[in-house]
Amino acid sequence: MTTPAIPEGVKRCPTRQFTLWLAVVGAVLLWGVYAMFLIWYKGLNQTGMNDAYGFALWIWADLAVIALGGGAFFTGFLTYIIGKKELKSIINYAVIIGFICYSSALLILALDIGQPLRGWFIFWHANVHSMLTEVAFCLSCYFAVLTIEFIPLVLENPKLDRIPFLHHLSHNLHEVMAVFAATGVFLSFFHQGSLGGVAGVLYGRPFAFREGLLIWPWTFFLFTWSAAAVGPCFTMLITWLTEKITQKKLVRPEAFQLLAKISGWMLLTYMIAKIADTWYWAAVTAPSKGFSLMDFYSNNPVYGIWILIAELVICGIVPALILITRKGRENKKLLVTAAILAVLGVCINRWVMVLQVMAAPLLPFHDWYMYMPTWQEVATTILPVAYGAILISLAHRYLPVFPHEKELNPGQ
Amino acid sequence: MTQQPQHTKTKRYGMVIDLDKCTGCGACMVACYAENNVPFRQDESDKMRSLNWIRVMKVDNGKPFPDTQVCYIPMPCMQCDGQHMEGHSPCVSVCPAVATDYDQTTGIVSQIYTRCFGCRYCMAACPYHARKFNWWDPKWPADMEKYLNPDVSARMRGVVEKCSFCYHRYQKARDKAYVEGREELHEDEYQTACAQACPTNAIAFGDLHNPEHAVYSLSRSKTAFRLLERLNTNPKVYYLSSKSWVRRKADNYLEGENPEQIREKARKAAATH
Numbered sequence: 001m002t003t004p005a006i007p008e009g010v011k012r013c014p015t016r017q018f019t020l021w022l023a024v025v026g027a028v029l030l031w032g033v034y035a036m037f038l039i040w041y042k043g044l045n046q047t048g049m050n051d052a053y054g055f056a057l058w059i060w061a062d063l064a065v066i067a068l069g070g071g072a073f074f075t076g077f078l079t080y081i082i083g084k085k086e087l088k089s090i091i092n093y094a095v096i097i098g099f100i101c102y103s104s105a106l107l108i109l110a111l112d113i114g115q116p117l118r119g120w121f122i123f124w125h126a127n128v129h130s131m132l133t134e135v136a137f138c139l140s141c142y143f144a145v146l147t148i149e150f151i152p153l154v155l156e157n158p159k160l161d162r163i164p165f166l167h168h169l170s171h172n173l174h175e176v177m178a179v180f181a182a183t184g185v186f187l188s189f190f191h192q193g194s195l196g197g198v199a200g201v202l203y204g205r206p207f208a209f210r211e212g213l214l215i216w217p218w219t220f221f222l223f224t225w226s227a228a229a230v231g232p233c234f235t236m237l238i239t240w241l242t243e244k245i246t247q248k249k250l251v252r253p254e255a256f257q258l259l260a261k262i263s264g265w266m267l268l269t270y271m272i273a274k275i276a277d278t279w280y281w282a283a284v285t286a287p288s289k290g291f292s293l294m295d296f297y298s299n300n301p302v303y304g305i306w307i308l309i310a311e312l313v314i315c316g317i318v319p320a321l322i323l324i325t326r327k328g329r330e331n332k333k334l335l336v337t338a339a340i341l342a343v344l345g346v347c348i349n350r351w352v353m354v355l356q357v358m359a360a361p362l363l364p365f366h367d368w369y370m371y372m373p374t375w376q377e378v379a380t381t382i383l384p385v386a387y388g389a390i391l392i393s394l395a396h397r398y399l400p401v402f403p404h405e406k407e408l409n410p411g412q
Numbered sequence: 413m414t415q416q417p418q419h420t421k422t423k424r425y426g427m428v429i430d431l432d433k434c435t436g437c438g439a440c441m442v443a444c445y446a447e448n449n450v451p452f453r454q455d456e457s458d459k460m461r462s463l464n465w466i467r468v469m470k471v472d473n474g475k476p477f478p479d480t481q482v483c484y485i486p487m488p489c490m491q492c493d494g495q496h497m498e499g500h501s502p503c504v505s506v507c508p509a510v511a512t513d514y515d516q517t518t519g520i521v522s523q524i525y526t527r528c529f530g531c532r533y534c535m536a537a538c539p540y541h542a543r544k545f546n547w548w549d550p551k552w553p554a555d556m557e558k559y560l561n562p563d564v565s566a567r568m569r570g571v572v573e574k575c576s577f578c579y580h581r582y583q584k585a586r587d588k589a590y591v592e593g594r595e596e597l598h599e600d601e602y603q604t605a606c607a608q609a610c611p612t613n614a615i616a617f618g619d620l621h622n623p624e625h626a627v628y629s630l631s632r633s634k635t636a637f638r639l640l641e642r643l644n645t646n647p648k649v650y651y652l653s654s655k656s657w658v659r660r661k662a663d664n665y666l667e668g669e670n671p672e673q674i675r676e677k678a679r680k681a682a683a684t685h
């Protein structure tokens with residue numbers, strides 16, 4: 001007798017409907033793959049980048065996706081190390097979302113270099129003083145950790161679980177998960193931080209440059225802190241979206257509430273640090289290089305002071321205040337709005353640290369540099385979204401991602 | 413500098429460009445293209461993707477005619493010494509693969525094309541836009557390949573390149589001196605192509621540590637300044653101009669700041685390292 005591949009006791013949509021959905025998302029994926037092929041075959045001349053804009057859309061997408069994937073390490077830390085049992089309801093999903101984010105980041109990095117076949121030079125000829133080297137090492141190691149965290153879940157697919165070896169492997173991996181979670185937290189602290197350091201150490205770019213502690217600019221700590229704060233918001237948002245699409249309850253409300261509360265306090269403390277950093281930079285660092293704050297926010301068609309207000313107030317303080325109050329958290333609409341704002345806020349922060357840094361003029365006789373991504377860049381940036389949607393769909397259909405799904409949907 | 417540098421074995425090759433002499437003719441750019449096998453495109457109108465190791469910028473004093481004054485600023489790689497004059501150049505410190513490095517014996521910032529994998533972090537770090545990315549594989553008109561300089565390798569698509577102060581010329585001159593049993597190079601034995609091509613002698617090149625070289629005293633003259641000195645990149649390319657509006661264009665100043673005072677302060681701070 002063949003066993004069904006779908007976990008026992010849960011209801012999934014008909015195969016035809018599922019295939020149709022995969023075909024639609026698959027078409028978007030193929031569009032991205034075609035653009036990817038063009039970039040590898042013809043080179044980076046397929047992008048809208050130029051000599052002033054060496055870092056552009058992809059680096060932003062990379063930084064943003066890694067920050068959002070931060071839900072995996074932080075939820076893992078809370079679940080396995082701090083021992084927040086409520087989060088067991090969402091940890092599997094956090095790991096899957098993290099896995100998608102990090103594999104996407106690695107894919108984008110492979111696209112973003114001029115000589116992809118030499119990508120391994122970063123490990124072989126490593127410059128230990130470069131923030132990018134630290135990013136590459138920690139990122140690859142953490143991706144390996146995420147894969148290990150993901151494997152036991154894959155092995156729990158009813159068909160695979162029938163095989164005794166895989167069944168035991170999965171069980172044993174579960175037992176030692178705390179070790180991997182701890183390793184993941186350690187690695188994430190450094191790679192999220194180094195990603196912040198990438199811009200912060202650019203002492204030739206006063207817009208990005210930050211003073212700091214020992215070899216680390218403030219941005220090192222701010223990036224780690226913000227990823228830990230906003231990553232869980234992204235996990236909650238995707239979970240909420242999945243619940244809407246599948247029209248099921250998937251995660252216990254306590255898990256949501258706890259994650260929201262911790263996220264809120266993390267976000268609030270992050271915002272205090274971020275505002276202090278911005279103030280110090282505007283009052284001390286930038287003037288010491290001959291710039292006033294408004295030099296970076298005027299005389300150009302895009303980068304106005306609104307961007308700073310949007311990042312710090314609308315997408316920072318506001319969601320933090322919603323999330324730290326019980327009333328805000330318990331109101332689903334407010335909770336989702338806060339999560340969306342927080343996610344937007346971290347994306348704006350990463351955008352500013354990549355794109356605005358490149359745009360701001362340095363010499364008095366230089367103008368602002370503007371840049372438009374080509375469709376190839378856009379398609380390859382959307383590619384991970386399609387890939388993520390497919391992986392999530394498959395995982396949701398065939399793996400017991402949500403341990404409390406059965407109990408939360410008794411009628412099905 | 414508080415301590416006068418001695419004529420030491422450690423060279424610090426640098427350039428002094430007299431902006432009062434530069435006419436903006438572009439001979440330096442042409443010479444550089446030819447000397448360093450810098451490829452060009454059939455249509456060079458997109459300057460943001462043009463390859464050039466030295467480019468001539470045009471600035472004006474912003475006043476209407478007849479008070480308009482124009483100045484041309486040739487800009488090669490500034491061969492930055494870095495924050496503490498120890499080679500921590502903005503570009504060198506960030507390259508993850510050590511594809512660009514600071515040579516402590518000459519002060520020249522190298523670029524290893526076969527090592528570079530095109531991450532462009534160095535371009536993001538360089539405030540002078542001195543680094544160029546090879547967006548395409550180089551192509552020369554058929555017969556032109558015969559004119560290529562055999563001492564300089566051509567660069568492939570996907571890597572970053574920049575001015576090397578014609579380092580191959582240094583190697584050649586050093587080899588010659590070695591064969592002749594000498595350790596020191598004469599000033600005229602090692603000159604960059606742009607310095608030699610400049611019809612108005614606006615570009616002087618030599619060892620900034622060697623009092624016998626013209627650049628030694630020129631770089632210490634009252635009208636000498638560097639671009640973006642406040643960033644502490646410590647460039648080894650100096651400029652000369654008698655015009656205060658030109659000197660003000662070299663850096664960013666807040667309202668009410670006196671460029672000369674600030675420059676003096678920055679120089680003193682750098683010298684204490």
Ligand code: SF4
Nearest residue numbers: 489490491492503538
């Ligand atoms: S000018 Fe730019 S490329 Fe040249 S040494 Fe300085 S930072 Fe590096």
Ligand code: SF4
Nearest residue numbers: 507528529531532534
């Ligand atoms: S582009 Fe090349 S030289 Fe520049 S940082 Fe990357 S590997 Fe180094």
